[in-house]
Structure formats: structure tokens, C-alpha cells
Amino acid sequence: MPECVNKGCGRKFTDPTEPCLHHPGPPIFHEGQKGWQCCKPRVLTFDEFLSIPPCTTGVHSTEAPKPVENAAAKPSPEIAAPTVKDGIETYGSAVSVTKAAAPVAKPPTPAKEKPVVEDDPSIPVPLDSPCKRRGCKAVYKDPKTYNTPCVHHPGVPIFHEGSKGYSCCKRKVLEFDEFLKIEGCKEGRHLFVGALISKEEEELVNCRYDFYQTYSDVIVSIFAKMVGKEKAKIEFRQRELHVDLPMPNNKRFKQTFPLYGPIDAENSTYVVLTTKVEIKLKKADGTSWPTLRSDEATGEIIQIGQPTKM
Template identity: 45%
Template sequence: MPRCTHKGCGKDYDEATNAEDSCSYHSGGPVFHEGLKSWSCCKDVNKPVLEFDQFMALPGCTKGKHTDVAPIVAPAPVAVKTEAPSTVAGGVETYGSAKPKPAAVAAAANEAPIHTPTPAPAPQKEVEEEDDLSVPVPEGAKCKRLGCGADWKGEAVSRGDGPEAVCHYHPMAPVFHEGSKGYLCCKRRVLEFDEFLNIAGCKDGRHLFVGAKKDETTEERVDCRVDHYQTPLQVHVSAYAKGCDKEKSKVTFETQLVHLDLHLPGNKRVVKDLTLYGPIDPEKSAYRILGTKVDITLQKPAAASWPVLELPPVGSELPPGYALTFGVSGRTGTVGGKEIVLSAEEMAKHNK
């Protein structure tokens, strides 16, 4: 059977029973702004959400017939060549026409050294969630793994030995950066949201329809969303953990690690380690526990740009241009800084 290409639908349908109100979909486009996600056609009805899974689950606001016609994709914009950074002053890389000073000259002038990211600790193997086979799967359930979304077709099909029991998915989070869309686990980057939804999974495994069985009598380990923006000397991190217990929760700092231990309502707990892209000054770093999130301020030892908050795992890919992204104080993930501060690694790329 054909699969509907309407945004927000993606269901298989039978043309013989394809009525005028068979499909519920979104007629507008996705809107991503400062961590919030919504659809332009129904943002007043379906309120913006934070998590990508919640965004994908927002119900369609428009009724119509299913279709398998490929959506029209707008032509990609012509890339504009950006002037390479060229002038170093006080450890700060700015845009201009002069050539960067060699390291020896900078040292002779007693200028601040440019930060070189230190290697990350040996990565720990992450255990992915699997279905508890004793938990019944409700009718109409879809696979929860990113990039899959397969429908539940019964035990024999969805958990059998056939091709429909194989899940093709993305094990790492989606990333949206300056119009580019993709996943941290694979290289492909696209501009259009429809193309992003069609990026084929880069890993094969078993479907995840219900997850692990929850024991209400024991503490449940959960994750929380983390956003950040930066200035030359600080990184401002927001860990979205609503209702965090101020007495029990704490954040501890090491030279290149941040440990989150957050106690949430409902016997839930976030235990999360952030392996940072660069070193920090633990003594000058601080945090505040608020009603809906934990605000964390990381103090850099010297002016430098971090391409990302966490040092990426070996083999992962960053979107082009990440090294030139700076935040504006008070906003999350916003491009707009006028002065670019590059690490030695990034400066070497531009001097080639």
C-alpha cells in the first residue's frame, strides 16, 4: 500500500477507502525557535513543545485525502562566501583583511593563548532501551525510535524474523543548525523538513513500541533536555528539569565534566554527565535551581569558541559552520555575535 506524504501523517492507506476526511495532517511548515517546536498552521491550537518526540506527535489540524505525491521542495539557497577570520588581538579572532599573527609573534606580544580542546575521557558504551516483551502493545502504536515510526502489526510481524521486524533508526539526537537538519550519528544534512523526515536510519535493530516496564515503587531514571548559548568567556546551560528538589539536587563541576544529579517529582531522577568540549574553571562555575529548569554558568579559563557544548563521540559528524556559532546573551542557540573567538584547531582550518 502507498504511504501518505502529508506532513504529520505518514500512514499507509488503501486508495479504495481514501475518503475526503481520511487524513489528518499539517498544511503549514515546522517552526523551530529557541528550543520550542510547533507547526505554523496550528501553533495557537497545538502549543509549542520542547521535545522532538512531542513535536512529531502533535495531531494534524487539516482534514483531507491521503496522497503519495512527493511534496514540492524549494530550491536550496545559494551559499554566500563568508570572509575568513584574519586578525588576532588579545586572543580574539575577528574579521578583517590582515593575516593572523603566527603563534611565536603572539607569544612575544604577551597575548592570551588560544584554547585547544583537551581529549575526552574514554567513551562509555550506552545501553539503548528495549521493549519489555511482557508489556502489551496498544493498537495503532508506532515505533518510538528516531527515523523509524513503523506501525505495530502484531507480534508475528513486528517482532518476528521478517524484514518488517527490523528497525532502521538513528541512535543519536536530531540537530538543527542555521537551516541545516540532520542527526549527530550520521553525515547527511538537508535543508527541507520533509527531506529530514526521509533521512534513512543509519543503524538496524529491534523496534521500540512500549519500552521497559516501569516499577512505580522504585526510582525511575529519566533524561532531561539541555540547551546552551555562549559568550567568549562563559557557557550558559539550561537543564530543563521541572519541579527539581532544591534540597536533594546538586550539580558538581570538574575540569571538563559537569555532573547533574536532579531529583524530580514522581520518584524520578536525572543522573547525567556532560563531557564538555573544552575545560572550565570549576571554582568559578555555578548553578541555580529554578521552578522549570536548572541554570548553569560555566566559566572558561580563556576566551574561546566552543563549536558544541559536549565533545562529540568518535565518528559523529557536526554540521558545517558550527565553529562560527555564537549566542546572544539572553537567547538560546542564537547566531548573532559580531566577534568570533576561534580555538587553535578551528583557526588552523581557516588558515589552510
């Protein structure tokens, strides 16, 4: 059966007219965030990136789109072209040039590989669930699916200076589409359900915060990235602020702030942004706050409107 090459699909099909869910735009990796140009979700981990649901319905395709030529993206003439042997791309050394060689950047340290996770036999597997192991394209049809080999990558993705690959094998490519096609290097058992993470395994983390004030409000910024808007909890009380912010990778910022002054809890508000949570505390008496927390009061008077950092 032919295999669809549309990004986000990759399914084998027999009927070319059946709906194809895919991403028509290219992937975007910027400042640690990952997503697709054609839709808005942005995530931090590569596994979350691969699980972003397709945003467009179209038809299957077996022809890869032609790359758009970009002079800025062409390799430098000072770098030898890669040679391919046994499916492994090897890059030669740079040819001699008269100008001084630039310092070589140290490759980033790859993320720590996680221990192998296996499915719990007591947990039912939904029909048509894809295998969660990197590089495996198997789809669960019945219990016999577990008897088929799971050829996958146990390592983590590594993107460095334009090359793309996995920490568990040597092959490196330049194009993202080619990276998705790198065949697995290890055979094991499929993972259709994955590990269930309990709340006891959550990692409590500290986040930087600061505040500034006006005559009527105290504005607090908590710098926590990619907070889950639906699960974030902010509770306002007259002299306390309770904050509970879940984040990706099972991390959570949870803290209670004893406030320096009383607030109007009913008229206090907050908004969850991509890189921070901004909280507006409505003052109950209009006095100046020298600190945000009552347990850090020093007697110093801070001018209203000037920010102070914690």
C-alpha cells in the same frame, strides 16, 4: 502501496478517499520550543514534537508540496553548492572573497544519547502502535511485527546553521521534509511501548523565583517552563505555600515556602503560563513583607510595589 507525504501522516494507503490526519502548516522551532504553525502545542524535545497529534483531517497525498521561494532563504553565492555521492551531501569550501571572513560559529554540543531501551514482553502492545525509534515507520499489527527489521537512528537530531541530520550518521539536508525522510543507519528491534518511568526516577530541579507586593497581595513568579497544568499542585496555608510543578523530561520543582506573614488561603490564586507560574498570595493583615520566606527575614523594610529578586 503509495505512501502519504502529508506532515504527521506518512502512512501507506490503498483507499485514496480514507481520512488523512496531518499538519497542513510548517514546523516552527523557536528559542528551544518546537511545534507546528497550524496548531498551538509547543514542546521542548524533538521526540515530543514528533508525537504532537495531527490537527487537520483531509485526504492522502503522494505529491510533495512545492517550496515557497524566499530570497532571504537562498544560499549565499559565496558558498559552493553541495555535491551528492552515495546519498551523502558534502558541502564544499567557500570561494575566495575580498572581504574579511566572519568568525565560524562553533557547532552546538549534541544532546547526550540515551542507552538503548527495549520493550518489556509482559506489557501488551496496543494495535497500530507506531515504532518509537527515530526514522522507523513500522506499525504494530501482531507479535510477528517484532520479527521485521527496525532500521532507525540511535542518535539525536542536530539542527545547525540550516542543515539538519542525526548525530549517528553523516548525511545532512536543508529541508525539514527531507530530514524526515533520512533513512535509518542502524538495524535493531522495534520499540512500540518504551520504558515506563517511575516517580523514583524523577529529577528534582531548582527554579529561579522572585516576588513583589502591593498593599493587599504578594505576587510570586516561579520561572519553570512548560509546566503540566493538569498535574501542577499549589497548596495555600495560613503561613506556608506548597508548590509541586511537573515539567518535561521527567523533571519536577517541589518546595515548601514558610511565609513571612499570614495569608488568606481561600482567596489566594495561581496561574500556569508557558515560561513561569504566577502565584498571588492574599495578605491576611496588610503589613509589608521584607522577604517572602520567614526563614530569611532580616528586619529590613521593603517599599511596597518595588520588586525584589531571590
